[in-house]
Amino acid sequence: MSAPKLHRESIVSHVGVGQDPMYGAVSTPIYQTVTYQHPGGELGRYDYTRTENPTRTSLSEGLAALEGGAGATLFASGMAAIVALLHLFKQGDHVVLTNDLYGGTYRVLVDVFQHFGLRYTFVDTRDLGAVAAAMTPETRLLFVETPSNPLLMISPIRALADLAHQHGARLAVDNTFMTAVRQRPLELGADYVVYSATKYLAGHNDVLAGALIAQSRDEQARIHALANTTGGVLAPFDAWLVLRGMKTLAVRLDRQEANAQHIAVFLAEHSAVARVFYPGLATHPGHALHRQQASGPGAMISFQLQHEDRYADFMNALRLVLPAVSLGGTESLITHPFSETHREFPEEMRWALGIRPGLLRLSVGLEHADDLIEDLANALDHVKG
């Protein structure tokens, strides 16, 4: 009899179970070791922790099962995972990327990979015509964030996978805002999924981690070898923190999303708010497309204040929502993309995209929705007039 196909909720709650052959510990032990004995000169399954570590293996197997990929390679941060993805390409190759994306992804291309001859173009990946026009004979990778950071733009994953493949390129999706509990890019034709596991996967604002998952076994093996060669791997204790966090991923997302939906409606009706960006609102331009390719709107909301210059007053008036970068954790955090997460974008690019001084990005946490709304209402009162 074949094993039953489990729901994502069951996969995450059992992540790491059954990994202790010695004592049957339910929680994966932290194998805090660099090296492993190999009597008789024969190397065993594990020989050196940069190559492999049982705690990390447990997390990669869980993540691959959740995502449906050939395997998952874990890195010390989301940026290290993105760097590993870019290391799959070579001098002269061209990458097309979503123009509204995490500032660190922009920075690593412009400040690092450009110097090694990787070329790039940022486009609006919602627009298939614009993406097709940006592809060149050298384009090898299309890198997409959907929903994007910070404007929550929705790009069509399946159509972009087809387009990339027609041009002999691969599609990578940064799925940090959704996780496989909500959106599974590999099932929609993507070749790679990349994560800042620091965010929803780990979920507690206490660990940096990254993951890269490939559709094909050969590519996964190549990524694993790359991680071992370049060395930016996830430490055993950090892997354990992500494992522990992942067990509550589904239930956290349910609650954070429910909170976010209430808050988005509240913000959309408030006179001090000029615009709300949230895929869960029917007025969001990507609402219908997002519903086709994801099973929930997520818990990230961006909004623009009517009085752009009052953003600092607004942030200072908040008591429960913490002004801090990062996202996806239990505590609600608010960020000012113009001066923080996206400051490395050239100013004209920020303005052209709509990353303006009045824009704020809210990561909705697990507090009670009423308390969050009261906090936001109070701070908005400060910037009404």
Ligand SMILES: Cc1ncc(COP(=O)(O)O)c(C=O)c1O
């Ligand atoms: C969408 C997205 N991708 C990647 C990263 C980079 O991840 P890390 O901070 O874990 O290096 C971030 C960080 O904020 C992010 O928001």
